[in-house]
Amino acid sequence: xxxxxxxxxxxxxxxxxxxxxxxxxxxxxxxxxxxxxxxxxxxxxxxxxxxxxxxxxxxxxxxxxxxxxxxxxxxxxxxxxxxxxxxxxxxxxxxxxxxxxxxxxxxxxxxxxxxxxxxxxxxxxxxxxxxxxxxxxxxxxxxxxxxxxxxxxxxxxxxxxxxxxxxxxxxxxxxxxxxxxxxxxxxxxxxxxxxxxxxxxxxxxxxxxxxxxxxxxxxxxxxxxxxxxxxxxxxxxxxxxxxxxxxxxxxxxxxxxxxxxxxxxxx
Amino acid sequence: xxxxxxxxxxxxxxxxxxxxxxxxxxxxxxxxxxxxxxxxxxxxxxxxxxxxxxxxxxxxxxxxxxxxxxxxxxxxxxxxxxxxxxxxxxxxxxxxxxxxxxxxxxxxxxxxxxxxxxxxxxxxxxxxxxxxxxxxxxxxxxxxxxxxxxxxxxxxxxxxxxxxxxxxxxxxxxxxxxxxxxxxxxxxxxxxxxxxxxxxxxxxxxxxxxxxxxxxxxxxxxxxxxxxxxxxxxxxxxxxxxxxxxxxxxxxxxxxxxxxxxxxxxxxxxxxxxxxxxx
Numbered sequence: 027x028x029x030x031x032x033x034x035x036x037x038x039x040x041x042x043x044x045x046x047x048x049x050x051x052x053x054x055x056x057x058x059x060x061x062x063x064x065x066x067x068x069x070x071x072x073x074x075x076x077x078x079x080x081x082x083x084x085x086x087x088x089x090x091x092x093x094x095x096x097x098x099x100x101x102x103x104x105x106x107x108x109x110x111x112x113x114x115x116x117x118x119x120x121x122x123x124x125x126x127x128x129x130x131x132x133x134x135x136x137x138x139x140x141x142x143x144x145x146x147x148x149x150x151x152x153x154x155x156x157x158x159x160x161x162x163x164x165x166x167x168x169x170x171x172x173x174x175x176x177x178x179x180x181x182x183x184x185x186x187x188x189x190x191x192x193x194x195x196x197x198x199x200x201x202x203x204x205x206x207x208x209x210x211x212x213x214x215x216x217x218x219x220x221x222x223x224x225x226x227x228x229x230x231x232x233x234x235x236x237x238x239x240x241x242x243x244x245x246x247x248x249x250x251x252x253x254x255x256x257x258x259x260x261x262x263x264x265x266x267x268x269x270x271x272x273x274x275x276x277x278x279x280x281x282x283x284x285x286x287x288x289x290x291x292x293x
Numbered sequence: 294x295x296x297x298x299x300x301x302x303x304x305x306x307x308x309x310x311x312x313x314x315x316x317x318x319x320x321x322x323x324x325x326x327x328x329x330x331x332x333x334x335x336x337x338x339x340x341x342x343x344x345x346x347x348x349x350x351x352x353x354x355x356x357x358x359x360x361x362x363x364x365x366x367x368x369x370x371x372x373x374x375x376x377x378x379x380x381x382x383x384x385x386x387x388x389x390x391x392x393x394x395x396x397x398x399x400x401x402x403x404x405x406x407x408x409x410x411x412x413x414x415x416x417x418x419x420x421x422x423x424x425x426x427x428x429x430x431x432x433x434x435x436x437x438x439x440x441x442x443x444x445x446x447x448x449x450x451x452x453x454x455x456x457x458x459x460x461x462x463x464x465x466x467x468x469x470x471x472x473x474x475x476x477x478x479x480x481x482x483x484x485x486x487x488x489x490x491x492x493x494x495x496x497x498x499x500x501x502x503x504x505x506x507x508x509x510x511x512x513x514x515x516x517x518x519x520x521x522x523x524x525x526x527x528x529x530x531x532x533x534x535x536x537x538x539x540x541x542x543x544x545x546x547x548x549x550x551x552x553x554x555x556x557x558x559x560x561x562x563x564x565x566x567x568x569x570x571x572x
Contacts, residue, residue, distance in 0.1 A: 027547055028352040030344055030488075032378045035385035039344075039498070047388055052461045055391040069312075073303040103305045106315065110308035113324040118332070118536065120477030154452050177429060178448035178473045181534040185321035186329070190455070198453040202395030213303075221314055223301075246317040252455070259456045261393065 054261050056204025058157065061094045062281055063200040063208045065171050065192065068102025070213035071271050072133045078272055079140070082211060085277040086166070087144040093281055094161040097146075098171040098199060099137055100192040101129040113186055123172075123179035123188035130170040130192050138168045157203075171195045193250040201256075201263040208263055209280050210249065211271035216288025217248045233285070235293045248288070257292050264292040329536045331479030336369040336436060337556060338475040338483045340446065340468060343377025345488035346546050347408050354415070357486065357546050360553045361441065362419040368556060369436045371480075372421075373446035373471035374412055376404035384462060398454030398463040402447035405467050409443045416441055432478070446470045468525040472538065479537045484555045486546035487523055491563025496521040508560065510568035532567065541565045 032038045036050045064086075071078050086095065105126050112122045138148035145165040149156070151174045153167070160167040171192025179188045193210065200208040218228040219242070231239075236257040239247070247254065248268055257266060269276045269287035279286045298305040305311045313320040339361070346353050364370060380401050387397045406423075413423045421441040424431065426449060435442045446467035457464040468485065475483045492514075493503040499521075506514075511532055518529070523543060532538065544551040544562035554561045 028349045030348040030378065031350065032344075032348065033382040035382045036388070037381035037385040038378065040381055047385070047460075047462070050385075050388060052388055053391045054393055054461065057393060057396070069303060073305065075304065077302070103303070103308075103311065106310035106313065107306045107308040109315070109324065110310040113326075114309070116326055116329050118329055118477050118479070120473065121332075151451065151453075173453035174449045174451060175453070176426075176449060177477045178450070178470060179477075180473065180531045181476065181536060182321070183534045184318070185324035187315050187321050187324055191315065194455075195453060198395065198455065201456065202393050202452045202454075204393060221317065223312070245319055246314050248316075250316055256456050259458065261456065261461065 054204075056262055057202065058094070059204045059206065059262070061096055061157070061161070061203050061205050063096050063098065063196060063203065063205050065098045065100060065196040065208070065210045066133075066137065067210065067212045067271070068100030068105060068130065068133055068192065070100075071211055072100065072136070073102040074213070074272075078213065081274055082271045082277055083137075083140055085274075086141070089278060089281050090144055090166055091164065095166050095281075096157065096199060096203075097137060097141075097166055097168045098192065098196045099130050099133040099168065100171050101126060101133065104132075105129040105191075109187055117186070119181045119186045119188055120177040120179045122186055123190070124176040126188060126191065127170065127172045127176060130172050134168045134170045141166055141168065169199070173198055189250065189252045191250055193253045194256075197253045197256060197263060197266065201260050204262040206263065207265040207267055210266065210268045211277060212248065212268055213270060213272050214248070214268070215270045216268040217290065219244060221246050231288055233289045233291070235291055237293045239290060249290070254290065257290065260292055266290040329479070331537060333369075333432065333436070333478040334481060334537070336371055336478065336480050338371045338373065338471055338480055339552070339556070340373045340471040340483065340485040341375065341412070341546065342485065342487045343375030343380065343405065343408055343467070345375075346486060347374065347411065348377040349488070349547075353488070353547055354412075356549055357552060358412070358415045360550070361416060364553065364556055365419055365441050366439045370441055370556075371432070371436075371474070372412070372441060372443045373467065373474065374405060374408040374443065375446060375467045376401060376408060379404040379407070388462070394456060394461055394463055395452040395454045398465070399451045401463065401466075402445065402451075405446045409445065413443050416443070444471070444474055448473060464525065464527050466525045466527070469527040469531060472528045472541070473531060476531070476535045476538050481537060482540045482542065483538055484542045484544060484552070485524060486552055487543055488545065488547050489523065489543075490545045490548075491543045492519070492523050492565070494519050506563055508564045508566075510566050512568055514565060535567070539567045
């Protein structure tokens with residue numbers, strides 16, 4: 027039998043089923059560390075309409091020449107409706123992930139229309155490598171928060187809601203760009219020990235490490251659980267900031283690097 | 294009929310998940326049910342190794358092409374292919390350059406796609422097609438007309454590849470991608486064609502005394518995972534939570550007839566069964 031035709035390399039013949047090359051040092055390059063990666067919440071901001079969104083867009087427009095901003099978007103109530111219908115039909119998680127992708131894309135397009143006069147550009151995952159161009163032109167690229175996993179989303183241990191949704195996509199965008207902090211614009215001051223919408227006495231947490239947060243084992247979290255888990259082993263994105271976009275000035279302060287809201291950091 | 298609810302400043306559509314935090318375990322649990330729709334249950338997915346088969350050239354590949362051509366029309370098959378040594382070279386160079394994990398993941402799928410085109414060139418006269426991702430829902434069309442779809446094996450995680458647990462390399466490779474492809478469509482069996490008789494307790498290329506594991510279960514395997522695996526770790530982790538795939542089989546494609554026997558349901562090579570529902 028003919029032999030394998032192998033290209034010589036540090037991995038030649040390797041099974042590639044493990045995640046490191048023991049003999050070779052790895053010195054990761056941050057691709058665009060000065061980009062600000064922002065997420066506009068779906069249910070928390072978009073579903074509130076202009077009352078919540080317009081002041082945020084004003085702050086964004088005012089800041090856009092000072093920063094390179096990659097704007098991402100969440101889903102919201104229509105995504106919940108899709109997940110509810112799909113769960114009722116007992117469809118697999120990968121289908122929910124693919125279907126759930128439609129809503130944040132709509133939201134991203136809405137943001138693009140409203141930001142068009144300030145240079146808002148709707149981009150797809152395949153446009154990611156053109157980010158330097160958009161920034162060079164002074165544009166605000168706008169991307170769905172959903173990662174492109176779609177039908178290839180893993181089944182969840184419990185239930186059928188995809189584990190990787192728009193928070194995960196935003197975190198992973200920041201991570202691959204080499205950005206230290208991802209900012210999530212929501213309608214709460216950040217992280218609480220319970221859902222503050224249902225429990226008014228829920229306590230605010232201004233700063234917490236990812237490990238400490240996971241150890242609290244809260245039934246509910248402000249960001250998707252996988253994001254907190256990934257944060258513990260992230261190479262670049264070491265901080266997640268959650269701010270209340272309903273309070274004017276918070277976004278501007280967060281863009282300037284201020285610790286408003288809640289910071290979840292890598293230990 | 295769904296109605297809109299606006300009492301808290303947000304506009305909601307009534308549904309069982311209205312206003313809910315989708316991160317809340319109590320909410321997630323409500324979306325659970327024992328059953329799940331099997332979208333295309335009578336289809337078999339066959340994954341052909343890159344390094345193990347493709348990189349050996351025609352001597353290894355052509356007999357497999359014949360077996361696949363013969364099986365076409367008698368069984369509904371979806372084919373996926375690995376990338377082989379060029380993937381390893383890509384990763385090795387990208388790693389040395391310090392490209393981030395997501396950047397490495399973005400690069401590798403091209404090599405698997407190249408092998409898909411190679412295979413299609415050999416199978417086209419028998420009726421095959423390289424299925425692009427965006428043509429996902431054309432699968433029933435291909436299968437019902439007897440066309441062999443060759444799917445893109447690498448999952449579309451690309452720049453958004455999650456950080457790996459063990460180190461800086463991407464962990465969601467083509468074996469995982471093919472497995473998920475089968476799982477989301479409700480397939481029951483996946484067959485991987487490699488250049489070994491199956492899964493061994495140690496890498497048989499390095500250890501002459503490695504023992505072949507003929508038949509095992511996922512839980513037995515997870516409890517005692519061989520250090521060097523013939524398939525992606527992520528495949529086994531994802532399988533834990535999978536609802537549909539009941540059997541993963543690994544056969545030696547260098548031995549004539551093994552793939553055909555596996556397709557016919559024979560327990561050749563290594564047979565891994567899901568066993569109990571969720572382990």
